[in-house]
Amino acid sequence: MQIEFSNVTREYGAGDRKLKAVDGVSFGIDAGEFVVILGHSGAGKSTLLNLLGGMDTATGGEITVNGRVISNLNDNALADYRAETIGFVFQFYNLIPTLTALENVALTRSIVRSPLDAAGALAMVDLGEHAGQFPAQLSGGEQQRVSIARAIAKNPDILLCDEPTGALDSDTGIIILEMLHKLCREQRKTVIIVTHNAVLAECADRVIRMRNGKIRDIAVNAEPKAIREVTW
Amino acid sequence: MYRIMLRNIARHKAQFVSVFLMAFVALVIYAGVGAEWQGLRDNANEVYETARLADCWLYGDGFSDGALEKIRVLDGVVNAERRLELTATANVNNASLALYFVERGEISAPYIAEGAPFDAAGADGVWLFKRFADANNLRVGDDLTLTYAGISLTKTVRGLVYSPEAVYMASAGSLMASSDYAKYGFAYLPQAAFPLPVMPYSTLMIEGGVTEEEVSDALGGNYGVFLKQADHPGVSMFANEVAQHKMIADVFPVVFVLIALLTIVTTMTRLVTAQRTQIGTLKALGFRNQVILRHYVSYGLWLTLAGGISGAVAGVLTIPKLFEPSMSSFYSLPKWGASFSPAYAVVALMITLLSVVVIYVKCGGLLRETPAEALRPKSPKSVKHSALERSKLWQKLGFNAQWNWRDACRNPVRSATAVIGVFGCTSLFVCAVGMDASMRGMKTWQYDVICGYETEIALSETVTREQTDAIIAAVDGEAWMQNTAVVRFGGVSKTVTLTVTDGNELVRRTDAKLRPVTLPADGVSITRKLAKSLGVRSGDTIEWKIYGDNVTTQSAVVAVYREPTAQGITMSRAHFESLGFEYAPTSVLTAQTAAANFDGAESVTLRADSGKSWDEMTEALLIMVYLMIAAAAVLSVVVLYNLGLLSFTELERELATLKVLGVRAGKLRGLLLTQNLWFSAVGFILGLPGGLKLIDAIVAFSGDEFDFPVSLKLPTVLAAVAFTLGLSALVNLMFGGKLRRINMVESLKSAE
Structure with missing residues (x-):
């Protein structure tokens, strides 16, 4: 398996006020899968994503990615792991407001050893003609596409998406999901999406349902649907 | 609301502390240096007025009664009297004493520090310079024998005095002034104490305004030298010293106050802007505009008022004390100490008022928005490509340069404040180090x-x-x-x-x-x-x-x-x-x-x-120099740290994003350092000539006697570079921990 969580725990606070956001979770994900993590608010799905993305560190258990244990890396090693292995797509895009669309994507040049061509990545999300515009001049959907282009340009193995359509209308959301799906199928990227929209489960290779920090169940779809095939 | 204020202060404590510190440091320097020179002036004026310092002196070979009368009747002359001055040897320490045989003791009289009032009509006693008496353990009631041209006089010390003409005292015949009070001094005696039958008055002192032409006409040119009060070395040396301190007090604190104001304005603006959503929330909950306004205005009011007033008090109490040892070793005044001026309170109130106005205007602007508007994300700043961004060079710049350039351009006030802050600090530093170098150069030159x-x-x-x-x-x-x-x-x-x-x-x-x-x-x-x-x-x-x-x-x-x-x-x-x-x-x-x-x-x-005496004489100026360097350093760090913190707070989300993308903390620090270095460099380049101008201004006030070899030498420039860059690096180090601690999850969670 490309990704393995074994008995992973993330506790916050100390003493009596300890809160287990993720509580002894174990699962695996294969390379190139389209994975959907479902759950209500506070279920622990975002924490799970943050642990996998090296944005947060586990307080117990072990996380292995591409055969390498990442749950015990130091700050700089984690930074390098995020740079080379992970691409993030956020709910609120998190673009650098002082950089143009193209510059936001080209930012990867100074982080990653072998990035993709920034203009090419932008063209891939159909934003070639908006290259010179600043985030504030783009619509929400366009900003999210820039954010995806930035994630692609790093040429990562794994794309982590935290509520990528949460701030978008449904039509635009579908376009974004199609792009992510396409990336998974055509470029063999592992795409993991955190959402509370259960409909998306029909399109996933693997669905992880969470509740109160634990995994309720994991389902593997033998025949996942295309994005357009489901009713939104 | 009170709790909100406390929480806000706790949350933005660094900014609040820096606003307090800016007001404090500005007033410490403004009031401290001001109280120092005003204290000098007031204490000297007290002696001048009490002892009725002459307005001019005539020196000659013996002024007759007729000559005195001719001067007395001149228009503008209030009073005139004569005395005989000669230098005698005292029977203690083989010391040399200037003796004044005084006709009436109405003009340039001895200022009594201890003992009996001066008795010009009598023939008994000697009124001795207090510092000479102290240095030789002489007290009122002791006898003193004075020898001049083989004639000895033994007199009882009846009073210990200061002279309005000898606030600065040069030792007789020496190239250098001396502060060896055991060996040099002066004494006043009534004229009847003069042992010879004929009194050859050598000095005629005038109270009132007369010109040399009038005096010359009246006496038919029959005198040696006409000396105005401002030209009397005993008066002018001290006046020059005071003028120099005043000059420094007028220039330096203004730089401090301006930098402090600029920083306070920038910080307060940002603090209030950061509260936009909270202001919207409070409005939505039903708080009245006045209540909210009062709440935010009180932040600036108490902070700057407390900083300003405590700064003024601390400055008046401490800074004059720093100068006292060196000033009193070289100048003789019966009393030392600070003077308080209402200007200190005015400046403290001005700083307070300004910060209140800034908050009022800024907060008022935010309050004009409806709660719904205030709760929505603020529309982004207008974006325009600068000329540089449209040029080919832009593409060649790395991310670091591009990001910093844009950030600086989007925040012109913050950028300008940083540049002006560094400019002010560099000017102060260059001036201080340059003065130090030229004082040392002067000593080498002389000795x-x-x-x-x-x-x-x-x-x-x-x-x-x-x-x-x-x-x-x-x-x-x-x-x-x-x-x-x-x-x-x-x-x-x-x-x-x-x-x-x-x-x-x-x-x-x-x-x-x-x-x-x-x-x-x-x-x-x-x-x-x-x-x-x-x-x-x-x-x-x-x-x-x-x-x-x-x-x-x-x-x-x-x-x-x-x-x-x-x-x-x-x-x-x-x-x-x-x-x-x-x-x-x-x-x-x-x-x-x-x-x-x-x-x-x-x-x-x-x-x-x-050489030692020279060191004593220059000590006061050097204290001023070190004080300025210290204050410039504190100011630089506070300004740069504060502005760094402002941009850090505003950029936290961006920095967290970069961190998530895999940028290491060291590289992020480099990103922030770059901007600090740019501002430091621009401020520095402007600050070099600024510092030279300050030196010129100080030298211009150093009096006619001194010729300062002023030049901007390489070591001074290098020291200034090291100082400025060192402070930039120090401030950057202070952010190292913060960058490492950026919580990517927390920073990115909040909605835009």
Whole structure:
């Protein structure tokens, strides 16, 4: 398996006020899968994503990615792991407001050893003609596409998406999901999406349902649907 | 609401602390340095007024009753009186005392510190300089024997006094002023104490406004020198010192206050802007605008008021104390201490008022928004591509440069504040270090280049020709005559030092570049500073006369030379005698370290002691210098840290994004350092000439006597570079921990 969580725990606070956001979770994900993590608010799905993305560190258990244990890396090693292995797509895009669309994507040049061509990545999300515009001049959907282009340009193995359509209308959301799906199928990227929209489960290779920090169940779809095939 | 304020202060404590600190530091410096010089001025004025310091002095060979009467009846003269001045030897420490036999004690009277009031009508007692008495353990009631020209007088000390004319006291006949109060001093006696039947009054003191022309007409030119109060060395040295402190007090604190204001305005604006959503929430909950406004205005009000007032108090209490030891070792005043001026409170209130106005305006603007608008994300700042961004060069710049350029352009006020802050600090630093270097340079110039002798033996007024020759022979010395002269050119006259040399071995003269140079033996040479102030050039003819002498001589200037401390004219003995004057040496210089007591010698000064005395004299200025460096450093760090913090808070989300993308903390620090370095560099480049201008201003107030070798030397520039960059790096280090601690999850969670 490309990704393995074994008995992973993330506790916050100390003493009596300890809160287990993720509580002894174990699962695996294969390379190139389209994975959907479902759950209500506070279920622990975002924490799970943050642990996998090296944005947060586990307080117990072990996380292995591409055969390498990442749950015990130091700050700089984690930074390098995020740079080379992970691409993030956020709910609120998190673009650098002082950089143009193209510059936001080209930012990867100074982080990653072998990035993709920034203009090419932008063209891939159909934003070639908006290259010179600043985030504030783009619509929400366009900003999210820039954010995806930035994630692609790093040429990562794994794309982590935290509520990528949460701030978008449904039509635009579908376009974004199609792009992510396409990336998974055509470029063999592992795409993991955190959402509370259960409909998306029909399109996933693997669905992880969470509740109160634990995994309720994991389902593997033998025949996942295309994005357009489901009713939104 | 109170709890909100406390939480906000806790949350933004660094910004609040820096606003408090800015107000505090600005007022410490403004009020402290102000209280120092105003204290000097007020304490001296108290002596001048109590003792009724003369407005002018006439020196001559004996002023008759008739002469006194002619002056008294002049328009503008309030009062006039005479005295006899002579230098005697006291029976303690072989000390040299200037004796004043006073006619009435109404003008330039002794200022009584201890003992009986001065009794001019009596014949008993002596009123002795308090510091001389203290240094020699003399008390009121002790007897003192004074010897002059073989005549001895024994008198009881009836009072310990200060003199309004000797707030600064030069030791008799010496090249350098002395602060050796055990060996030099003065004493007042009633005129009836004078042991000879005829009283040859040497000084006529005038209270009131008269011109030299009026005096000259009244006396038919029958006097030596007319000296105005402002030109009296005992008054002017101190006045120059005070003027210099005032100059520094007028310039430096203004820089501090301006930087403080700018930083406070920037910080307060940002703080309030950051509260936009909260303001919207409070409005939505039903709070009235006035309540919200009062709440935010109170932040700035209490912070700056507390900072300003505590700063003013701390400044007045501490800074004058720093100067007291050095000032009191060199100047003699009965009382030291700070003066308080309402201006300090005004400046503190002004800073407070400004921060309140800024918050009022900013907060008022936010309150005009409806709660719904305020709760929505703020529309982004307008974005425009600058010329640089449209150029080809832009593409070649790395992310670091592009990001920083845009960030700086989007935040012009913050950028300008940083540049101005660094500019101010660099100016202060360059000025301080430059002053320090030029004071040291001046000492080297005086004591290593010019001074070729080890010992200066000052001769007494009554020394005989034979005694002088004997001293010269005993120490293999060189006679040296120094006197006061009045030089006149183009209608302007200046009281300066006249030097007549006999041999050119032991005192080297220096050219414009401070290199030793031999002056022509035939003719009069003039110091560069005096030449400049009179507009004299080599070849011009000047008029001069010896202080106390009635003969005016015209001489062509044959050379201009540079001299650090005693501006004036110089000539060889041969030339002086060829003009018909009698050569009367005032001291003997020798390359030997002579300590023996010779007949006819009044005092012996070693070069090393003079050097020490020089250090004492320059100490006050150096304290000022170090104070400025320290304050500049504090200010730089607070300004840069504060602005760094502001941008850090605003950029936290971006920085977290970069961190998530895999940028290491070290690289993020580099990103922030780049901007700091840019601002530092621009501020620095502007600050160098700024510092030089400040030095020029201080030098202009240093008085006629001193010629400062001011220049911006490489070590000063390098020190300034190290200082500025060092502070930038220090501030950057302070952010290291913060960058490491950025919580990516938390920072990115909040909605835009």
